[in-house]
Amino acid sequence: MNSRLHDRSANSLPEACPGLRMTPQRQEVYRVLMGRRDHPTANEVHSRVKKRLPNISLATVYNCLETLVDHGLIRQVNFERESSRYCPNVNEHGHFHDAASGAIHDIEFKPGVNLADFLDLPPGAVIEDIEITLRGKLAAS
């Protein structure tokens, strides 16, 4: 599965990712995602990146995002049929979509849990990727 890079702060860039040429565009796309972890769409990423790279095109943002996903530095997240969103948390995790605010929260697995503990997997299934999405509301507390 994906490599697990932990403890990357908003400023730590993935200087050394084998096979990935760190161009200014990719760096800035990555920086923007790390800087505000609110699961932006490609369009939103484009707007943010343009502050520093005013000439970057949306196509390039799509290319950069795809490249970063392919190299396991970020994750692409889909809700229903909405635009894809992007997330710098590459740990195994799910998402909670708050219907009221539209906000998306990362959901971590409790430590030590195992898919097969709660799902009836087909015999011999080798899981390569998991996507867990919850939709609901946060009770006014």
Added chain:
Amino acid sequence: MNSRLHDRSANSLPEACPGLRMTPQRQEVYRVLMGRRDHPTANEVHSRVKKRLPNISLATVYNCLETLVDHGLIRQVNFERESSRYCPNVNEHGHFHDAASGAIHDIEFKPGVNLADFLDLPPGAVIEDIEITLRGKLAAS
């Protein structure tokens, strides 16, 4: 959450679903889904339905599918950015996407499990919908 209708066979039509007029088109769309539970796309449903209703339009298939989803008789399932697929299993369940064959298998929860047992939910979260998708391979056994 959705009403839970169990034990519907391939021929049992939802004659009585409050607020839903059972037109021939809706009936046939539903029948087609129940008859072959392989998670077809709207296009595939359209092809199948046309055998009995040659004049039905794709727009109508989309309308029927949406209506049936809204009434909790079927579920809409999304994988990545692919076309939506439709599934007559309205029980809470997930999906396993076999990368080799492209087949999609329903995954049931083990009895008695509870989301909060394995996920760190935000405090006060009220879950309205769950989507669990696994991608992987079936080991050649």
Added chain:
DNA sequence: TCCTAGATTGGAATTATTCTTGATATTGAA
């Protein structure tokens, strides 16, 4: 039967994403 709300149709419109092409930049080898 007549009326009306809801359903259907075909085609146009929308929209996120991908593709294409030519220009530009980077790398590694000589």
Added chain:
DNA sequence: TTCAATATCAAGAATAATTCCAATCTAGGA
């Protein structure tokens, strides 16, 4: 350093799933 090969970028065209729209059509109630 220079060159050739390769990768990246930008702009706009193309694609494809889905939705929208306007014009009929239909079923069921008065």
